[in-house]
Amino acid sequence: MALLHFRIPNSFSEKRGGTFALKLLCFTLSVFLFCEFFIYYIVIIQCHWPQLKAQAPRATEKTSNSVLKAMFLSDTHLLGELSGHWLDKLRREWQMERAFQTALWLLQPEIVFILGDIFDEGKWSSSQAWSDDVRRYQKMFRHPASVELIAIVGNHDIGFHYEMTEYKLQRFSEVFNFTSEKLVTRKGINFVMVNSVALEGDGCIICRTAEAKLAELSHQLNCSLQEQSQSRKRCSDVNKLPPTAPILLQHYPLYRRSDAKCTGEDSAPLDKKNYIFKEKYDVVSKEASQKLLWWFHPRLILSGHTHSACEVLHNGKIPEISIPSFSWRNRNNPSFILGSITPTDFSLYKCFLPFENTVLTIYCAAGAVLLVLVLAHFHPLVTPFHFVQRLITKYKAV
Numbered sequence: 298m299a300l301l302h303f304r305i306p307n308s309f310s311e312k313r314g315g316t317f318a319l320k321l322l323c324f325t326l327s328v329f330l331f332c333e334f335f336i337y338y339i340v341i342i343q344c345h346w347p348q349l350k351a352q353a354p355r356a357t358e359k360t361s362n363s364v365l366k367a368m369f370l371s372d373t374h375l376l377g378e379l380s381g382h383w384l385d386k387l388r389r390e391w392q393m394e395r396a397f398q399t400a401l402w403l404l405q406p407e408i409v410f411i412l413g414d415i416f417d418e419g420k421w422s423s424s425q426a427w428s429d430d431v432r433r434y435q436k437m438f439r440h441p442a443s444v445e446l447i448a449i450v451g452n453h454d455i456g457f458h459y460e461m462t463e464y465k466l467q468r469f470s471e472v473f474n475f476t477s478e479k480l481v482t483r484k485g486i487n488f489v490m491v492n493s494v495a496l497e498g499d500g501c502i503i504c505r506t507a508e509a510k511l512a513e514l515s516h517q518l519n520c521s522l523q524e525q526s527q528s529r530k531r532c533s534d535v536n537k538l539p540p541t542a543p544i545l546l547q548h549y550p551l552y553r554r555s556d557a558k559c560t561g562e563d564s565a566p567l568d569k570k571n572y573i574f575k576e577k578y579d580v581v582s583k584e585a586s587q588k589l590l591w592w593f594h595p596r597l598i599l600s601g602h603t604h605s606a607c608e609v610l611h612n613g614k615i616p617e618i619s620i621p622s623f624s625w626r627n628r629n630n631p632s633f634i635l636g637s638i639t640p641t642d643f644s645l646y647k648c649f650l651p652f653e654n655t656v657l658t659i660y661c662a663a664g665a666v667l668l669v670l671v672l673a674h675f676h677p678l679v680t681p682f683h684f685v686q687r688l689i690t691k692y693k694a695v
């Protein structure tokens with residue numbers, strides 16, 4: 298009887314303890330799922346494709362079909378085997394994968410451009426480490442066949458000019474099908490992709506090849522823009538392109554003195570705004586920038602590299618947008634750009650991703666709630682409310 302007398306309360310308290318543990322587990326799981334999964338849907342669903350100025354609010358299917366839905370992001374900096382803690386690597390890659398996959402699912406772009414520095418250590422990684430980085434990249438940025446993904450080369454992918462080799466450029470090209478200086482035409486829109494690391498202007502073999510290719514593309518575009526009678530002789534051997542000004546895509550921004558004039562919540566922090574940019578390192582040289590503007594007369598330039606946002610107007614009429622980093626390792630508020638583009642018009646919209654601070658605050662608040670619940674559970678005479686009240690009173694008394 299004595300045994301029975303003791304067993305009944307034990308099984309009762311075990312059951313109560315089990316239910317409590319289950320509740321805590323459900324609470325923890327809900328917070329985790331919210332912060333690591335659902336938050337991306339809640340934030341990205343608020344983004345939308347921008348309307349073109351000339352596009353009527355109720356555009357017909359035909360007119361909306363002629364608009365290219367392009368997504369632009371930059372500086373993903375997938376960590377390699379040398380830098381960064383494994384937890385940092387795991388977390389950043391998970392965040393970028395969730396953000397990218399959610400954006401694909403909700404926004405359904407037709408084409409995605411990544412503007413360089415896809416990897417952090419492509420500039421020095423061994424072939425084994427490179428293969429591992431590429432495998433993880435392909436998993437994170439997987440996409441259906443209906444979505445085209447085009448990558449532009451950055452200095453962390455192949456090294457700054459002094460570290461850049463044919464071998465590194467070749468292995469990047471093999472994975473991304475990026476032959477240096479390439480023109481892609483989609484829905485009558487010409488995109489020129491530039492290997493900005495090769496614009497050193499020192500006559501190195503890669504630089505010479507890049508410049509020659511750019512001059513050739515410029516000639517092809519100019520011939521396409523001119524009237525047939527004007528260009529019959531000079532352009533007789535040229536494959537014509539849609540006769541519209543191109544959009545330039547590159548990793549380094551064109552020359553600007555600093556980010557001092559950049560505005561917006563994701564522009565460079567105050568202490569970095571007045572840093573004077575080094576040509577061929579932070580930005581393309583003045584000379585190469587002038588050449589690109591003169592060769593292509595682009596209607597828009599999109600670049601990365603600085604990790605912060607900026608809008609610059611070149612020659613008073615050509616806009617350049619610096620796209621901030623897509624990685625939470627570099628920013629508290631990463632973002633990407635959505636572009637509605639036609640051969641003659643474009644409209645851009647910035648889509649911010651969940652703020653790191655928000656996620657950390659939710660985790661801290663959930664941790665505090667868990668602590669209070671656990672402490673209150675082991676002091677059954679005190680309810681959570683009274684427990685918090687007692688804590689506050691105690692704190693005030695001190």
Ligand SMILES: [Zn+2]
Nearest residue numbers: 414451452602
């Ligand atoms: Zn860079």
